[in-house]
Amino acid sequence: MAKVRIVTDSTATFEDPLLVHDYNITVVPLNIHFGDRVLRDGVDIDAEEMFHRLRRSPTPPRVSAPGVGAFAEVFQHLSRTTDQICVLLHSQHFTETYANALAARNAFMGRCEIAVIDSRTTSAALGYLVEAVAEAASMGASLDEVVHLARAVIPRLYSVFYVDTLDYIQQADLIGETQAILGTMLQIKPLLTIEDGLLITMEKARTHAQAIDKMIEFVAEFTDIERLCILQGTLRITDRTRMLQDRLALEFARLQSPLLLYTPLLATRIGPDGLGMAILEGTGRDD
Amino acid sequence: MEREFIPSGEALHTCNGHLLQRLAQAGTAWLEQNYESVNALNVFPVPDGDTGTNMLLTMRSACKEIAGLNDPHIGHVAQQLYNGALMGARGNSGVILSQLWRGFARAVEKDAAIDSEGLVRGLQEGVRLAYQAVQTPVEGTMLTVAREGAEEAALAAQHTHDLIAILDRVVARCYQSVERTPQLLDVLAEAGVVDAGGMGLTYLLEGMLRYLRGEPLEVAAAAEVGALQSALTPEDEQGYGYDVQYLIKGQGLDVDRIRADIEAMGWSTLVVGDSNLIKVHVHVHNPGEVIGYGASQGVLHDVVIENMDAQYERFVQERGGPHMPEREPIAPPPIAEGTIAAVTVAPGEGLRRIFYSLGAGRVISGGQTMNPSTGDIVEAINSLPTDKVIILPNNKNILMAAEQAAQQVNGKQVRVVPTQTIPQGISALLALDPHGDLDAVAKAMQEMSATVQTGEVTRSTRDAKINGLKVKKGQVIGLHNDRLCAVGDDLNSVVVELLKKMNVDDLELITLYYGADITPQEARTLAEHLMELYPNHEIELREGGQAHYYYIISAE
Numbered sequence: 001m002a003k004v005r006i007v008t009d010s011t012a013t014f015e016d017p018l019l020v021h022d023y024n025i026t027v028v029p030l031n032i033h034f035g036d037r038v039l040r041d042g043v044d045i046d047a048e049e050m051f052h053r054l055r056r057s058p059t060p061p062r063v064s065a066p067g068v069g070a071f072a073e074v075f076q077h078l079s080r081t082t083d084q085i086c087v088l089l090h091s092q093h094f095t096e097t098y099a100n101a102l103a104a105r106n107a108f109m110g111r112c113e114i115a116v117i118d119s120r121t122t123s124a125a126l127g128y129l130v131e132a133v134a135e136a137a138s139m140g141a142s143l144d145e146v147v148h149l150a151r152a153v154i155p156r157l158y159s160v161f162y163v164d165t166l167d168y169i170q171q172a173d174l175i176g177e178t179q180a181i182l183g184t185m186l187q188i189k190p191l192l193t194i195e196d197g198l199l200i201t202m203e204k205a206r207t208h209a210q211a212i213d214k215m216i217e218f219v220a221e222f223t224d225i226e227r228l229c230i231l232q233g234t235l236r237i238t239d240r241t242r243m244l245q246d247r248l249a250l251e252f253a254r255l256q257s258p259l260l261l262y263t264p265l266l267a268t269r270i271g272p273d274g275l276g277m278a279i280l281e282g283t284g285r286d287d
Numbered sequence: 288m289e290r291e292f293i294p295s296g297e298a299l300h301t302c303n304g305h306l307l308q309r310l311a312q313a314g315t316a317w318l319e320q321n322y323e324s325v326n327a328l329n330v331f332p333v334p335d336g337d338t339g340t341n342m343l344l345t346m347r348s349a350c351k352e353i354a355g356l357n358d359p360h361i362g363h364v365a366q367q368l369y370n371g372a373l374m375g376a377r378g379n380s381g382v383i384l385s386q387l388w389r390g391f392a393r394a395v396e397k398d399a400a401i402d403s404e405g406l407v408r409g410l411q412e413g414v415r416l417a418y419q420a421v422q423t424p425v426e427g428t429m430l431t432v433a434r435e436g437a438e439e440a441a442l443a444a445q446h447t448h449d450l451i452a453i454l455d456r457v458v459a460r461c462y463q464s465v466e467r468t469p470q471l472l473d474v475l476a477e478a479g480v481v482d483a484g485g486m487g488l489t490y491l492l493e494g495m496l497r498y499l500r501g502e503p504l505e506v507a508a509a510a511e512v513g514a515l516q517s518a519l520t521p522e523d524e525q526g527y528g529y530d531v532q533y534l535i536k537g538q539g540l541d542v543d544r545i546r547a548d549i550e551a552m553g554w555s556t557l558v559v560g561d562s563n564l565i566k567v568h569v570h571v572h573n574p575g576e577v578i579g580y581g582a583s584q585g586v587l588h589d590v591v592i593e594n595m596d597a598q599y600e601r602f603v604q605e606r607g608g609p610h611m612p613e614r615e616p617i618a619p620p621p622i623a624e625g626t627i628a629a630v631t632v633a634p635g636e637g638l639r640r641i642f643y644s645l646g647a648g649r650v651i652s653g654g655q656t657m658n659p660s661t662g663d664i665v666e667a668i669n670s671l672p673t674d675k676v677i678i679l680p681n682n683k684n685i686l687m688a689a690e691q692a693a694q695q696v697n698g699k700q701v702r703v704v705p706t707q708t709i710p711q712g713i714s715a716l717l718a719l720d721p722h723g724d725l726d727a728v729a730k731a732m733q734e735m736s737a738t739v740q741t742g743e744v745t746r747s748t749r750d751a752k753i754n755g756l757k758v759k760k761g762q763v764i765g766l767h768n769d770r771l772c773a774v775g776d777d778l779n780s781v782v783v784e785l786l787k788k789m790n791v792d793d794l795e796l797i798t799l800y801y802g803a804d805i806t807p808q809e810a811r812t813l814a815e816h817l818m819e820l821y822p823n824h825e826i827e828l829r830e831g832g833q834a835h836y837y838y839i840i841s842a843e
Binding site: 186187188203204205207208209210 | 641645714738794796798
């Protein structure tokens with residue numbers, strides 16, 4: 001029987017860029033709108049270029065979901081070589097991506113088994129999920145087994161960010177409870193987290209030092225961390241990156257913390273200058 | 288009805304509810320005559336919540352509670368006095384005073400009247416509860432004076448049962464005790480003052496003694512009675528009304544009847560005298576009625592009528608900063624049932640707006656120069672549609688009133704996060720998680736408040752020598768976390784000097800809240816100057832609107 005094929009969207013970020021190739025993962029690109037121009041995320045424009053433009057653009061770009069057709073095309077293509085597809089997507093609260101994938105799946109009922117899963121997160125946390133599931137699939141796990149695995153991994157995914165300015169959050173419409181900080185008359189650096197697929201304010205800080213303290217406190221609450229990465233809008237090591245890396249190295253000596261770019265979807269929400277972390281919590285078992 | 292006490296020079300062996308009522312009023316009247324000298328006993332030369340004013344307002348509230356009461360049972364009257372003192376308690380001295388009444392009321396609870404033994408018991412129980420109310424009692428304060436006064440009463444009662452003789456010794460001992468406070472407390476010695484709360488308490492007791500001896504309760508011309516006379520919170524829609532004072536000269540005047548008649552017309556009544564001369568002091572809504580009545584009894588002299596509403600407005604203008612309570616600046620954020628809401632205190636419109644914008648449920652107007660009462664805080668807590676509340680007093684002198692308020696509220700869980708400054712309060716509020724566990728949130732807020740340095744820039748209210756710095760009245764002074772560390776004649780230079788002393792080099796963000804006396808342009812000029820001095824820091828400038836304090840500064 002053919003192996004389960006893995007599909008994700010372009011908001012997933014991977015520590016190892018070759019992973020997509022190695023596990024034969026299909027990435028469906030989101031659309032990035034600069035005024036009238038539409039570019040496919042990761043195909044027509046890469047993340048670095050996106051951040052470059054975001055910093056210069058007076059009106060931030062908009063991100064939209066891949067259409068039903070884009071998913072249908074992918075399913076059509078994959079169904080020639082497999083009858084089991086696992087689709088792992090970013091939170092349905094961010095875009096229509098999940099809904100469009102579900103709609104496309106319905107056309108394939110009976111021809112191909114397709115599981116569409118809302119990861120309730122995005123970016124590197126989604127990347128960790130895709131990696132775990134793709135690895136299992138490559139070893140011959142069934143669709144039921146990979147779906148089961150995905151459901152077990154999702155609650156272990158955490159993301160936390162802090163941002164310098166509320167401007168981007170103010171323009172985005174998925175703010176949920178971040179509403180509480182919008183009227184503020186002081187410069188606030190909110191710490192945001194993605195919880196149940198929603199970007200919410202977790203805490204508020206006024207200085208970088210306080211924000212980094214709170215990020216460290218956040219990490220310190222885990223007893224077992226399997227993976228952790230730092231997310232930024234640039235691959236340059238800034239003073240803040242160094243502050244965070246130094247603190248992580250000091251307090252969690254054995255923890256690796258590679259630096260990754262977050263994706264355009266988040267960039268349009270938190271701006272180009274956020275600093276964050278994605279965490280895959282360990283299972284507490286030695287495996 | 289039993290015969291009223293009339294000062295006669297004879298011994299007095301019992302005191303009932305009627306007499307206690309008179310004594311409380313007389314003590315308050317005497318405190319009113321002297322509260323400004325109590326206010327002058329300020330340890331730090333900064334404009335802050337004046338002890339004399341706070342004690343006077345606390346006693347006014349107590350007297351208002353017993354106004355019109357006609358109960359000869361001393362236990363009942365004492366309980367009412369305590370209720371009024373508690374809700375009206377302002378400042379730490381006011382709260383301690385209310386606890387003295389609480390103990391007194393508890394000790395005489397079942398007594399219709401007390402003798403010398405009852406008096407001693409009441410004073411001792413008051414002292415016990417007052418010490419209890421203070422987390423770390425410090426000697427050389429009002430507590431010491433109250434304790435030594437009670438000890439003297441016990442000693443005196445071994446030799447005499449005459450309440451007047453006992454009170455005489457108590458007052459004398461209180462004076463000695465007050466004199467001794469600088470020996471017990473270094474800050475008093477350094478500032479060259481005696482303890483203000485102890486002095487206020489002594490005046491209160493002395494007023495009672497003067498009444499018992501038939502001595503006058505006015506030292507100054509009535510017109511000089513202080514500007515803060517009527518800074519009572521309005522307790523009905525009619526406002527504060529008028530303060531009316533006059534003398535009636537006549538023959539065969541019936542003091543008891545006139546007192547009863549006057550009491551029926553108003554509150555805070557004080558009617559003393561004899562058949563030839565009666566002094567009337569009353570607060571009324573209709574001054575015409577009480578003047579007309581007086582004129583019908585004899586010839587009026589020294590008539591003084593003061594509009595207390597106007598006085599109160601002036602008081603608020605002068606002390607509370609330019610705010611207009613009727614025009615709420617911004618709607619407080621909606622508070623959901625079951626979530627944690629914060630009650631806080633801030634002077635000035637700008638700061639109140641900032642607190643609301645950060646999610647405070649209720650911001651009580653007040654602060655350094657006008658301390659809200661326990662009742663004000665209780666009311667704010669009760670006005671919130673949730674049962675979990677955290678109080679941020681933002682001032683040392685509001686802390687005890689906040690703690691009392693937390694205990695007085697029924698059916699709500701209330702915690703006090705003891706913030707001492709506005710910047711601490713703002714930092715604490717950032718850590719408010721409305722959906723969290725109350726104790727965990729209070730702890731997080733406390734920790735967050737400790738991350739900020741506070742600077743305050745004001746004008747010295749008197750000459751002083753503190754921390755090795757010589758200050759002349761009127762000079763600009765800078766305080767770092769309540770400690771005087773910069774003095775000068777030029778405002779901006781003092782700010783710069785203060786920031787140096789605050790060690791802001793390793794910090795990131797300096798926020799300036801400019802006061803009512805500073806124009807936005809002046810504030811911007813200073814901020815630009817600071818940006819040049821601290822190019823790596825963020826400088827944030829906000830309108831605070833607070834009175835007296837040119838700048839409140841946070842550094843973090």
